[in-house]
Amino acid sequence: MGKPRILICDDEEKVVQLIQAYLHREGYETEAAYTGRQCLEQVSKFQPDLLILDIMIPDGDGFFVCQEIRKDSNLPIIMLTARGEESDRVLGLEIGADDYVIKPFSPREVTARVKATLRRREWDSSTKSERLSYGDLVLDKKQRRVFVAEQEVPLTPKEFDLLTLMAASPSRVFRRDLLYELVWGYDALGDVRTVDVHLTRLRSKIEESSNYRYLHTVWGIGYRFEEKQK
Numbered sequence: 001m002g003k004p005r006i007l008i009c010d011d012e013e014k015v016v017q018l019i020q021a022y023l024h025r026e027g028y029e030t031e032a033a034y035t036g037r038q039c040l041e042q043v044s045k046f047q048p049d050l051l052i053l054d055i056m057i058p059d060g061d062g063f064f065v066c067q068e069i070r071k072d073s074n075l076p077i078i079m080l081t082a083r084g085e086e087s088d089r090v091l092g093l094e095i096g097a098d099d100y101v102i103k104p105f106s107p108r109e110v111t112a113r114v115k116a117t118l119r120r121r122e123w124d125s126s127t128k129s130e131r132l133s134y135g136d137l138v139l140d141k142k143q144r145r146v147f148v149a150e151q152e153v154p155l156t157p158k159e160f161d162l163l164t165l166m167a168a169s170p171s172r173v174f175r176r177d178l179l180y181e182l183v184w185g186y187d188a189l190g191d192v193r194t195v196d197v198h199l200t201r202l203r204s205k206i207e208e209s210s211n212y213r214y215l216h217t218v219w220g221i222g223y224r225f226e227e228k229q230k
Contacts, residue, residue: 007048070096116185166225
């Protein structure tokens, strides 16, 4: 198996070089893009396993690039932002980003998040049961595909990871900080809103055309997966 490939899109060359240096030490192969157009071209050409994407890029913004990628790809995306507003972070998650890092950042933190995302993908593909089925919901863990009422539902990598984790332990109540740690791979530091955004979007995707409710809020604690007819 070849080295994991990471594409970094940021208009600041020094930032790109810093991230590349740390990722190279960990054995990753990297490629750089400095505009949105270059990024979309490299996604097709380089076929990365993960994209690190800055929100502020010269020919548009990272939100648009993320939306374009999400039209036909579940490529894991970690967004970089110098803007600390919660609205920006929530918007990034709502349009399909899997995580975000606020500038200035520690390159070690970025590397840890890359590792966690890719490790989660590997863990999911190695679990024993390749398919989970509840009501009209089917999860194909090997191919990372989800079907509701026999229709495929496109999910982002983190949405799929959350759903698979919870569906593997039906009726178990998961604390929000535990979901954050298990899926994102590092201790939650006030970022549980990330879980809320992903669960809200996930619930909309899998329950809108279903005869069942699957994701239930346990007020003050977290969430649980349970098959219940509407």
